[in-house]
């Protein structure tokens with residue numbers, strides 16, 4: 375039986391996930407959608423799905439067995455708490471929520487429910503290249519990982535909408551989450567350095583360099599450049615005691631012309647991670663059909679929230695800002 379899904383938020387990524395769930399993957403059926411923009415919701419509703427007036431109506435509907443949240447970050451907490459109260463598995467796009475207190479409330483609600491219901495949209499964990507990098511590290515042949523270098527470069531960001539805080543409290547979450555996952559470790563402190571600004575950045579704090587201090591003593595350095603013009607370029611390299619392992623620099627079409635032989639770099643993050651998004655939902659559907667969740671959890675969303683907060687403190691203070699996590703509830707063990 376196909377999993378009956380309701381989608382909250384039918385903007386850019388909501389529409390992409392609707393396409394994925396209706397045209398790419400099997401085992402899912404979208405029965406309801408909703409958006410504060412009712413016209414957008416009606417336009418995005420696939421055949422056989424209705425638009426509800428509110429997220430609450432959608433979450434409580436008998437023909438919705440699981441929920442996908444693609445609304446703006448500040449709306450996530452209430453929608454997640456409603457899903458947990460209804461006992462329905464929920465996929466929530468990042469960010470989990472937008473404050474530490476909100477993350478703690480979602481953790482408390484899910485822990486009180488007694489098992490995991492929430493999967494957070496950290497899609498890099500489903501990317502084949504990251505998975506094979508993790509398999510090499512976990513295999514142990516290179517010895518203990520000591521340092522990880524993460525590069526996150528965007529062609530451009532929308533002027534006026536993307537602010538100077540966003541490299542640290544929005545873009546960085548992906549690098550922070552993948553570092554925790556690859557190194558199987560928590561981040562204990564964050565430091566931020568700001569080099570000369572890019573003249574392409576419309577006065578944005580861009581680029582930034584972030585140091586993530588892991589509990590084990592390993593250090594991650596992250597470069598975030600959000601107006602770098604040439605491509606969406608994601609890199610990762612882990613230095614271990616006896617060798618290094620790196621992501622392949624995702625090859626695209628090979629072009630031969632009067633300038634030589636070169637490989638084009640994707641310009642759009644959706645192209646780079648399209649297979650990862652598909653796999654993320656493939657695995658979510660299987661877990662949700664069993665009434666639960668696997669993959670990135672509320673705990674992982676909480677950790678990312680703390681890193682974003684610490685990075686904002688660090689860019690102001692210039693200091694290494696510590697992170698203190700609460701005790702981990704058993705459901706996230």
Ligand SMILES: NC(=O)c1ccc[n+]([C@@H]2O[C@H](COP(=O)([O-])OP(=O)(O)OC[C@H]3O[C@@H](n4cnc5c(N)ncnc54)[C@H](O)[C@@H]3O)[C@@H](O)[C@H]2O)c1
Pocket residue numbers: 382383384385386387388408409410411414429444445446447449467468469495496497
């Ligand atoms: N995993 C990723 O790589 C990735 C990529 C892009 C976006 N995102 C996340 O997905 C979410 C949506 O991003 P987007 O780019 O699609 O934004 P968007 O602005 O294109 O779409 C968001 C939609 O949510 C609706 N909405 C907002 N608040 C709502 C509420 N309370 N109830 C119902 N609908 C509501 C808006 O009207 C809009 O249609 C954000 O949290 C964003 O950070 C994640």
